[in-house]
Amino acid sequence: MSKKSVEKVVIKLFFFSVFLCSAGSAIAEGRCPPGQYPIGDSRAPGCAPIPAGGSAADAGPRATGRWIKTWGAIAMSNSGASGVSVGKVKKSDAEKAAMAECVGTGARDCEIAFTYKNQCAAAATAASGTQGTTFGRAATVDIAKTLAIDLCRNRGGQGCDVVYSACTEPKFEAF
Template sequence: MYPIGGQGVQGCAPIPGAAGAQSSSNTPAPPRPTGQWHDAWGAIAHSKSTSLVGTATAETSRRSAERTALKKCAVEGAKDCTVVMTYSNQCFAWVVPRVVGPGTQSGMAQAPTMEEANELAQKECKDGAGDACKPFYSDCAEPTFERF
């Protein structure tokens, strides 16, 4: 409501569109949400000294995904595990060279689809024989929908 009638308030009128105000029968009600999306997180942790790896997927937060990956990496005794990648609501691919040697490197990528993630990871990977790299780990952290 808002005052009407000049300096000496003589009455109140409804604010158009406010709750309690009469609405036209032609005006549709605003849509109500039918649910809520929840993010999903994944993470990869790696130990350079032992080559151990820890992974996490379908976690509810970045922090939770990183903690889980670090814990899994350290389970066999690695003391130098570090998070090398986190991803949310995306796919992740890690490919490694089939032939290891000078100048070789693995490739990691995240993308909306697994196909895209694999393609991007292959572009990053360098194999000693010049061949395509082999898959090492892949995952999709897909969001979930909770209906109301």
């Protein structure tokens, strides 16, 4: 065999291997066209589109930023006056707002009774049997209420009832 004929054979083999590689990727999903995959069996063959890898909710741009946890506070006085705050970024801001609301009622002996961060809170009082307010904090307002009432009853309270409940919700700060 001459050198030219060897070169021709090598070139033909090269193009044949390129053809096989490209044909292999075209039929990579079996009997289906590109972008689809086989479904069914030999009795009822079919093709379905390959999923894009997300849902409709994932489509489109997303905001970038971070979630900021927030604080809530309850201030109370011996006279029964109270003040509350929720959704404050700093604990001190939540306490100041609750104190300002309590003092705004005319009470002079307001004190912070309860603070909570990124959760729900509830306050319960008893009709009789115990004095004072009991508090509960939890992931949901229903659980916080249950905790406050249970604590009120455990302290000997009769007719315990929730007098306040709220949740601090995180805030989204966009970049």
